[in-house]
Amino acid sequence: MPFPSRGRRFRAGLVAFVFLFIISISTLVRFYTDLLWYQEVGFDQVFWKTLAYRVMLVVAFGLLFFLFCLVNLLIVRRAAPAYRISSGNEDDPLERFREAFLPYSRWIPVGISAFLALFFAFRMGPAWREFLLALNPVSFGSNDPIFGLDLSFFMFRLPVYELLYGWIFSALLVTTLVVTGSYYLSGAIRPQAQIERVSPQVKAHLSVLIGLMALARAWGYRLNQYELLYSPRGVVSGASYTDVNAELPALKLLVAISVISAALFLINIRFRGWTLPLTAVGLWLLTSVLAAGVFPFIVQRFRVEPAELQRERPFIQRNISATRTAFGLRGIDIREFPVDPDLGAQLNEGTANTLDNVRLWDPETLKSAFRQLQEIRTYYAFQDVDVDRYEIDGQKRQVMLSLRELDVGGLESRTWQNDHIVFTHGYGAVASPTNEAVGEGAPLLLLRDIPPNTEVEGLSMQQARIYFGEGPTPYSIVRTEQPELDYTAFGENRTTNYAGRSGVQLSNIARRLAFAWRFRDVNLAISGLIDSDSKVIFNRQVRERVRAAAPFLELDGDAYPVIADGRVFWMLDAYTVSNKYPYGQSVNFAERTQMRGPGAGSPSIEGRHNYIRNSVKATVDAYDGTIRLYVWDEEDPLIRSWQRTFPDLFVDQAEMPASLRAHIRFPEDLFRLQTFIYQRYHMTNPTDFYQREDQWVIPTDPSRTANQTGAGGEIDPYYVLMRLPGSDEDEYKLILPMNPRNRPNMVSLLMAGSDPDDFGSLIDFRFPPGLQTFGVGQVNSRINADERISQTITLLDQTGSNVILGNLLVIPVGQSILYTQPLFLQADANAIPELKYVIAVSAQGSRGVVMAPTLDEAVQALVGEGPPTPPPPPTGGAPPVGPQPTQPAGDLVTEALNRLNASEQAARNGDWATYGRELEAARNALRQAVEEQGPAPSPSPAG
Numbered sequence: 001m002p003f004p005s006r007g008r009r010f011r012a013g014l015v016a017f018v019f020l021f022i023i024s025i026s027t028l029v030r031f032y033t034d035l036l037w038y039q040e041v042g043f044d045q046v047f048w049k050t051l052a053y054r055v056m057l058v059v060a061f062g063l064l065f066f067l068f069c070l071v072n073l074l075i076v077r078r079a080a081p082a083y084r085i086s087s088g089n090e091d092d093p094l095e096r097f098r099e100a101f102l103p104y105s106r107w108i109p110v111g112i113s114a115f116l117a118l119f120f121a122f123r124m125g126p127a128w129r130e131f132l133l134a135l136n137p138v139s140f141g142s143n144d145p146i147f148g149l150d151l152s153f154f155m156f157r158l159p160v161y162e163l164l165y166g167w168i169f170s171a172l173l174v175t176t177l178v179v180t181g182s183y184y185l186s187g188a189i190r191p192q193a194q195i196e197r198v199s200p201q202v203k204a205h206l207s208v209l210i211g212l213m214a215l216a217r218a219w220g221y222r223l224n225q226y227e228l229l230y231s232p233r234g235v236v237s238g239a240s241y242t243d244v245n246a247e248l249p250a251l252k253l254l255v256a257i258s259v260i261s262a263a264l265f266l267i268n269i270r271f272r273g274w275t276l277p278l279t280a281v282g283l284w285l286l287t288s289v290l291a292a293g294v295f296p297f298i299v300q301r302f303r304v305e306p307a308e309l310q311r312e313r314p315f316i317q318r319n320i321s322a323t324r325t326a327f328g329l330r331g332i333d334i335r336e337f338p339v340d341p342d343l344g345a346q347l348n349e350g351t352a353n354t355l356d357n358v359r360l361w362d363p364e365t366l367k368s369a370f371r372q373l374q375e376i377r378t379y380y381a382f383q384d385v386d387v388d389r390y391e392i393d394g395q396k397r398q399v400m401l402s403l404r405e406l407d408v409g410g411l412e413s414r415t416w417q418n419d420h421i422v423f424t425h426g427y428g429a430v431a432s433p434t435n436e437a438v439g440e441g442a443p444l445l446l447l448r449d450i451p452p453n454t455e456v457e458g459l460s461m462q463q464a465r466i467y468f469g470e471g472p473t474p475y476s477i478v479r480t481e482q483p484e485l486d487y488t489a490f491g492e493n494r495t496t497n498y499a500g501r502s503g504v505q506l507s508n509i510a511r512r513l514a515f516a517w518r519f520r521d522v523n524l525a526i527s528g529l530i531d532s533d534s535k536v537i538f539n540r541q542v543r544e545r546v547r548a549a550a551p552f553l554e555l556d557g558d559a560y561p562v563i564a565d566g567r568v569f570w571m572l573d574a575y576t577v578s579n580k581y582p583y584g585q586s587v588n589f590a591e592r593t594q595m596r597g598p599g600a601g602s603p604s605i606e607g608r609h610n611y612i613r614n615s616v617k618a619t620v621d622a623y624d625g626t627i628r629l630y631v632w633d634e635e636d637p638l639i640r641s642w643q644r645t646f647p648d649l650f651v652d653q654a655e656m657p658a659s660l661r662a663h664i665r666f667p668e669d670l671f672r673l674q675t676f677i678y679q680r681y682h683m684t685n686p687t688d689f690y691q692r693e694d695q696w697v698i699p700t701d702p703s704r705t706a707n708q709t710g711a712g713g714e715i716d717p718y719y720v721l722m723r724l725p726g727s728d729e730d731e732y733k734l735i736l737p738m739n740p741r742n743r744p745n746m747v748s749l750l751m752a753g754s755d756p757d758d759f760g761s762l763i764d765f766r767f768p769p770g771l772q773t774f775g776v777g778q779v780n781s782r783i784n785a786d787e788r789i790s791q792t793i794t795l796l797d798q799t800g801s802n803v804i805l806g807n808l809l810v811i812p813v814g815q816s817i818l819y820t821q822p823l824f825l826q827a828d829a830n831a832i833p834e835l836k837y838v839i840a841v842s843a844q845g846s847r848g849v850v851m852a853p854t855l856d857e858a859v860q861a862l863v864g865e866g867p868p869t870p871p872p873p874p875t876g877g878a879p880p881v882g883p884q885p886t887q888p889a890g891d892l893v894t895e896a897l898n899r900l901n902a903s904e905q906a907a908r909n910g911d912w913a914t915y916g917r918e919l920e921a922a923r924n925a926l927r928q929a930v931e932e933q934g935p936a937p938s939p940s941p942a943g
Contacts, residue, residue, distance in 0.1 A: 029517045036504045036511070037539060041627055043549045045648055050551065053128040061167065062121025066113045069175050072209070073109035076182040079201035112178060120171060127163050129552050134160040136644040138637040144229060144582045145318055146239055146248075152637060155580050155611075158226055165223055169216045176209045204269045207277065211265035214280070218258035225251045229582035230610075233300070234312055235690060236319035237610070238583035241311040246299040250291035257287045309690045316686040322583035324684075326611040327677045328670075329762065337725070337749065337765040338815055339773055343842045344863030346814030350723050353730050354813055357398040357721040358855060359387065359434040360822040361443060362703075362806045363596075365833045366432065369443050370402055372832040374430045376450055377487075378410035379423055383470040384597030386560035387434065387719045388663055389732055390458040392446070396730060398434040398721045399446065399459075403561050403568065403622070405469040416523045417482065424476035424484045424498070424537075426466035428452040429561065429568065431459050435855055441825070441834025447563075450487045462566030465496065466622050468540050469570075470559055470597045475519060475538040478503060480529045500624030503535030541598075542570045542620045549627050550574065550649070552642060553616060556667045557595040557604030564659035567623060571660070573667035574616035574629070576638035577609045584610030585677065592676050593669040604669055614670050614760070615639035617653070619660060630656050632759075665754040666734045671717045674762070675736050675750055682748075682764065695741040696748065702780035703805050703821070715776065718809060719754065724763075725815050731755055733763075737810045739775045746775040749810065765812070776808050779819045779841050786849045789839065793823070796836070801827050817843035818862075820855065 038047035133156045140151035183189045188202045198206075225248060234240025239248075261280035268276040304311045324330045340346055347355075361369075363385040370382045382402040390399045405426040408419050431447035431454070438444045447454040452461040465486070467476070478484065483495035506512050509525075515536050516524035524530070539545045542559050556573035579586060587610065590603035613636040619628045630653045631639055643650050679696045683689045698714040717736040724731060732754040740747050746767060753761040767773040774782075783789055797803040806822035823837040839851045840858035852858040902918040 025517070029514050032514050033504070033518050037548075040502065040504050041545075041549060041625070043627070043649065045646055046549060046551070049132075049646065050128055053132060054125045057124045057128060057131065058121045061124040062117045065120040065171050066117035068171065069116055069178065070109055070113040072175050072179050072205075073113060073182060075205055076179055076186065076188075077109065079183075079188065079199070079205060116174060116178070120167065120174075124163070124167060127160075130159045130163060132552075132645050133638070133641050136641045138640045138644070140637050146229065146244065147226065151582060154226065154229065154582050155578055155637065156641065158223070159580060162223055165216065165220050169213065169220060172209060172213045172216055176206070176213065179209060180206065203274075207265045207269050210277070211262040214258050214262035214265060214284075218255045218262070221251050221254045221258060230580075230586070232586075234315055235308065236316055236323075237585045238315060238319045238322065240315050241304050242296050242300040244315075246296040247292070250287075250295060253291050254284075254287055257284050309687065312690070313686045316689055318583045319585060320681060320684055320686065320689060322581065323585040323610070323677060323681055326581040326584040327674050327681075328613065328760070329674060329678060329681060332678075332762040332764050334764045334766065337767050337812070339767055339771060339817055339843050340815045341843060342863075343813065343816045343818060343859070346816040347859070347863065348814070350728065351814045353395065354720070354722040354811065355818075355855060355859065357389075357434060358811055358818075358820055359398060359400075359718060359720075359809065360437075360806065360820065360835060360838060360855065361400055361432065361434055362822070363387070363400065365804060365806060365824055366400055366443060367402065368826075369833050370430050370432075373442065374445070374448055375404065378412065379407055380404045380426060381407035381410070381471060382430070384558070384560075386558070388560065388562065388665070389721055390431075390456065390563075392433075392456050392458070396721060398719065399431050400434055401429060401431045401447075401561055401563070403429045403466050403469060404450070405466055405471045406473055407471060408474060416521070416527075417529070419474060420523075421477050421480050421482050421527075421529060422485050424467070424478055426469060427487055428461065428464045428466075429459075429563065431456075431563075437835040441836050442832055443835070450489075459563055460566055461563060461568065463568070463623050466568065467498070467500070467502065467537060468542055468545065468620055468622050468625050470542060472598060473540045475515075475536055475540075477506075477524070477527075477530060477534055477536055479534045481531065482529050498535070498537075500621075502625035503537040505532075506530055506534045506536055507532050537625070540625075542572065545620060545625065546572055546574065546618045546627060546629075550616070550618075550629060554605045555618075556669045557593055557599075558597070558668055560665075561622065562619075562660060562663040564657065564663065567621065569660060570620040570622060571663065572618040572620070573614055573670070574618050575605065575670065576613050576615045576636055576642070577605065578611040578638065579607070579609045581611035585681075586610045587673065587677065589673065592672050612670060612673060613638065614667055616650070617656070617664060619656075628656075661756050664756060664759060665719065665732065666752040666760060668717055668734065671734050671736065671750075671752050674752075675717070675738070678750065678764075679738070692741070696738040697741050699737060699739045699746075699776050701807065702776060703807050716807075717752075718807065720809075720811060722812060723814075725812070731758070735810070737776060739777075744775045744778045746773045746810065749812065773817065773843055774819070774841070776810065776819070780808055780821075782841060782849050783821065783839055786851075789849065789851050792837070792851065796825055801825055801831075804833060818859070819843075820858075823851070 035044070035047055038044040137152045137156040140155070143150055144154065180189070183202050188199050228239040228243045228248060230237060231239055231243045231247075233243055261284050264276045264280040268274070367382050367385045370385065375382065381404075383405055385400050385402045387398060387400055389396050392399070403426060406423060408414070408423055411418055411423060428450050429447055429452065430445060432443040432445055436444040446456050447459045447461075452464050454460055478498035483497060486494040486496050488494070504511070504515075506515070512525045512530065516522055524536070539548055543555050547553075547555060553574040554577050556575070559570050559572045562569045562571050577589070586608045588608050589605040590607065593604045594600070595602050595604050613633045615631065615633045615636045616639065617630045617632045619630070620626070629650050631643065631650045632653050633639060634653070675698060679698065680689065680692070682696065683694055688694055701713055701715040715736065717734050720733050720735050721730055722733060723729065734752040734754055736750050737746050738748040738750060739745065748767065749765040751763040751765065753759055793803050802825070804824040804826060806824060808819060808821040811818045811820060819841040821839040822835055823839060824833045825836045826833040837851045837853060838855045838858045839849065840855065840862050841849050842862055850858050850861040852861055899918045899921045
C-alpha cells in the first residue's frame with residue numbers, strides 16, 4: 001500500500017507549503033515596497049547595506065552554530081555504545097522514549113541543530129549597527145587613563161567583543177547541555193551504574209567542551225576589566241578606587257585561573273576520574289568568592305569608606321572631565337552677570353529689540369487660538385506651534401509658526417476616495433509675532449488664510465501645499481483621474497495634481513497588488529481612478545521618514561517648519577548617542593527628552609546613555625518629501641564612522657542653502673540633557689563635587705501648577721532673541737535659569753547659541769553671590785501676593801471664563817533682569833484665548849509687581865515712567881472701575897444702580913468677566929456712598 005502513504009505525505013507537504021507562504025508573503029511584500037520607497041527617496045544604499053549585514057550576521061552565526069552543534073551530536077552518535085543493557089522495565093519512560101525515536105536517530109541531530117541555530121542566528125541580526133561601526137572605527141585622539149587605549153576601542157570595538165563573547169559562551173553552554181542529554185538518552189551516561197558511569201569517550205568529549213567554556217570565560221573576565229570603566233560602585237560612574245585596586249587584580253587572577261582550569265579539563269582526558277576538573281572548578285569558585293567578592297568588599301568597607309573623598313578624588317576628577325566632554329560641556333563660557341537693579345538705566349536702543357521679541361504667547365495657548373481662527377476646515381489641523389526668527393521690515397523678529405496639516409479624521413464623508421485621493425495634503429501656514437495682540441487680545445497674524453496671505457517677504461509661500469508633516473497621515477494616491485482638492489472658495493473647488501518627485505509610481509499591476517496587500521486595502525488594486533502614472537505617497541510623518549532613511553540616528557522630539565525661498569521645509573535635529581564613553585556619567589535619556597505635538601509626553605530618545613552629539617541637521621521638503629542629511633558636528637567620531645559606512649548618504653553642512661541655514665537653532669532635547677548634567681557638573685573641583693555644596697536644580701515651572709496641567713514640572717528651555725551685555729548685535733539664544741539646591745533664588749542663566757556663527761556655544765551667566773536675584777518661584781509668589789493682580793484674576797476667573805497664566809520667563813535686558821508672565825482669558829465654550837495683560841517684575845523688584853495690557857506699558861510702569869495702577873477693564877470702551885472721588889453720595893448710589901443693571905445685562909449675555917467687574921464696581925460705589933454720608937447718628941439716650 002505505498003500509494004496512500006505517498007499521497008498523505010504530499011498533502012501534508014502542500015499544507016505546510018501554503019502555511020509557510022501565507023506566513024512569508026507579508027514579509028516579502030514589506031521587503032518589496034520598502035525597497036521601492038528607498039529607491040524613490042534615493043537612499044537605497046541604506047536599504048541594501050543594512051539588509052546585507054542583517055542577512056550576513058543571521059546566516060553566518062546561524063550556520064556556525066548549526067555546524068558546531070551538529071558535529072558534536074554526530075560525535076555523540078559515534079561515541080555512544082553500539083548496544084545498551086535494557087532496564088527490563090517496560091514502563092520505564094526512558095526506554096519508551098528510546099524505542100520511539102530510534103528509527104529517526106539519523107535525522108534527530110540535524111533537526112536539533114537546525115532548531116537551536118534559528119535562535120542563535122536571529123539573536124545577532126539586530127547587532128548590525130555595532131558591527132558596521134566596528135568595521136569603520138575613527139580615532140578619538142585621547143586614551144583612557146587605566147588601559148591606555150584610544151577611546152575608539154571602547155566606543156566601536158568593545159560592544160562587538162561583548163556580543164561575540166555572549167554568543168560564544170551561550171553556544172558552548174547550550175551545546176554542552178544538549179550533548180550531555182544526548183549521551184544520557186543513548187545510555188552512554190548511566191548514573192545508576194556501579195562501574196563506568198561515564199565512558200572514556202564521553203568524558204573526553206565533555207572535557208573538551210567544558211575546557212572551551214573555561215577559555216571563553218577567561219575572555220569574558222578580560223572584557224569585564226574594560227567594563228570597570230563604567231562601574232557604578234564608586235561615588236560616580238567609572239572605575240573607582242576599589243575597582244582599580246581590588247576588582248581589577250581579581251579579574252586578572254580569574255583570567256589566569258580560567259586558563260588553568262581549561263588546561264586541567266583537557267589534561268584530564270588522559271586520567272581516570274574527575275579529580276583534576278573538580279579541583280579546577282573548586283579553585284575557580286574559591287577565587288571568585290574571595291578575590292572578586294570578599295576582597296573588594298573589605299577594601300571598600302575598611303579602606304575607602306573611612307576616607308572616601310581622599311581615596312576617590314582622582315577618580316571623581318576623571319568622571320568630571322569625561323562627562324563634561326561626553327555631553328559637550330567642556331567649552332562652556334562662564335561669565336559674571338552684574339545685575340543692575342535699575343532696569344530703566346538699561347533701556348536703550350540696544351535692548352529695545354529684546355523687549356520687542358519677548359515671547360508672551362505660549363505655544364499651546366497660541367495653538368488653541370490658531371485652531372479657532374485659522375483651521376478654516378475640519379480636515380485641517382495645527383499639530384504644533386514652533387518658535388523661529390524671520391526678517392520683518394528689515395529687522396529680525398521672533399515668530400511663532402504652525403502649518404495647516406491634513407487631518408482626514410475631520411472629514412464629514414469618510415470614503416476611501418476622499419481619504420486617499422481627494423484630500424491628500426494640508427495647505428498653508430499661520431505665523432504670529434511672539435508678543436503682539438490685536439483687538440480684544442487675539443494674536444496678530446503675519447501669515448494667514450487660504451490661499452496664504454502675508455505682507456512679510458520672508459513668509460511668502462509660492463508652494464503652500466503640505467504633503468509631509470508631523471501628524472499621522474495615511475497614504476495618498478496622486479496623479480489619478482480625480483484631481484486633488486486644494487481648498488474651496490466662493491463655492492468653487494480649487495484643485496491640483498501633484499507635480500513633486502515623491503511617491504512610488506504604480507506603473508504595473510504587481511506594484512498595485514503589493515501596496516494593496518501592505519495597506520490591507522483592495523481598492524488600491526481595483527480602483528479605476530488609478531493609472532500607470534499614479535503614485536502612492538507614504539511614510540509621510542517627517543520623524544518616521546528621517547528615521548527610516550537613517551535608522552542609526554536618534555531624533556529630537558520637536559521637528560519645526562521653516563519657510564525659505566517660498567517653500568516649506570521641516571528641520572529635524574539628529575543625534576549620535578552611545579553608552580560606552582569611558583568614565584562618562586550615564587543618564588536615562590527617556591526621562592529627560594520629550595516629544596512635542598503628536599506623541600507629546602513620550603520620550604524622543606530611549607535608554608541610558610553617556611555620550612551625545614547633535615551630529616546631523618535633517619531637512620524634509622514639505623511638498624516633495626526630499627530628505628537631506630547635513631553633517632553638523634564634523635568632529636564627532638561616530639558620525640564620521642557612519643560617513644565611512646554610507647559615503648553617499650550625507651551632505652556637508654557648507655552645502656546647506658543660506659535661506660535654511662539662517663533658521664537653524666540649538667535643539668531643546670540636547671539642551672535639556674546638558675542642563676541636567678550641568679546641575680552638578682558645573683563643579684569641577686572634586687572636593688566641591690563630592691560634598692555637593694553648590695549643586696544646582698532646574699526650577700519648577702509655576703505656570704504649570706497654576707494652570708493645573710499636572711503636578712508641576714521643570715521649566716522648559718525657551719528661545720530669546722536678545723543682545724548680550726557688551727555686545728552690539730542681537731543673538732538667538734536658548735535659555736534656562738538655574739537655582740541652588742533647596743534655595744529659591746536664581747544663581748545662573750544658561751544659554752546656548754542658535755545662530756550659525758556661534759551655534760552650540762554655551763554661556764553660564766552667574767549672578768553675584770552677595771546679591772539676591774529672584775528665582776521664578778519667588779517671583780511667582782510675589783505675583784500671587786499682589787492684591788491688585790489677585791483681585792483682577794478673581795474677577796476675571798468667573799463662571800463662563802477661565803484665566804490662563806502663561807510661562808513665567810526670565811529675560812536679560814542689558815545688565816538687568818526682567819520677569820514676564822502673560823495672562824490670557826478664555827471663555828468656556830470654544831472661545832479664542834485672548835492676551836489681556838502682561839505681568840512684569842524687575843530683578844530686585846524696586847517698583848514691585850505691575851500688570852498692564854502690553855509689555856511696553858508694564859515696563860514703563862516698572863521703571864517709573866507710567867503709573868503702577870490697576871490696569872483698565874479688559875473690554876474696550878467700558879468706564880473705569882470705581883467712582884470718582886468727588887461724586888456726591890446720591891450720584892454714587894445712581895452709579896451703583898447702573899453698575900448692577902450692567903452686570904445683569906452681562907450675565908444675560910454670558911459675559912461673565914464683565915459681570916464680575918461691574919458687580920465689584922457697584923460694591924465700591926455703595927461703599928464710597930456710605931463714606932460720603934459719614935457715620936450714622938447715635939441714638940438719643942432714653943429718658
